[in-house]
Amino acid sequence: MLEYSNRLSAKEYCELRSAVGWQQIIEEQAQSGIEHSDFIIACRDNNGIVGCARVFWDKGYIAYLADVMVKPEYQKQGIGKRMVNECISFIDRQLKDGWRIKIMIVSAKGKEPFYEKFGFEIRPNINDGAGMQVWRTR
Template sequence: MTFLENALHYDDYFHLRQSVNWDNFSEQQTVFALSHTLYAITVKSEQETIAMGRLIGDGLYYTIVDVIVNPAFQGQGIGSAVIHKLLNYVEKNTPPGGRSSVSLIAEKGKEAFYETLGFKKIPHEFCGSGMRKVIHKKN
């Protein structure tokens, strides 16, 4: 498996969302959004893109979006590795003495996965749960 930084392309994005039965956005919207992604991780197995995750944010607040592992590759720690890489980016870019807030919306039934990674629930009636993690960087 190969982890690539900032190499997420429309076709990979489209097919990964399809693999988990998520609705896709228009190509124009998606290309615009991908071009404004702060940081992205793409995972390849040989030539096939099997996972992704994106980070959007402004340096104080970050949101993790589009974390998908193709169902054929789930249960192998790939999703956890993607999240760790996204969180490492936040930690690396949080200055000494600073803190950053990282949030995401978990699919229903996936909340426990994110809790094992240090996220706390923020219940919401329309989806699984909002999840939040605060990264404090010591001097």
């Protein structure tokens, strides 16, 4: 049976990264990221971790949805959708009268249609430029 909770270990997080084929980050850095997330949702079954998603929010108008991962053998069962909806609900609960919060996501290649179902708009579009990124390493 699937169970959802708001806790995630660095080990589980790294296991998920590896399961979805993402480049690994060291456990210390994973732990720091988890500790400083504003909201985390994780899904498990009897065999362990199945998926996760997390949100950072600046306590103002910008939030970032990151690390939406579902193990390949559990995909297409509504788990990703449930976790993203939990993240969006977290943000909705922060809204005060007259507030607007923009949730950003950088979609993995080909996953845009998954996010469009929640109302995310693809960039660039007629009004907005492309999302951009730069890596810094040491």
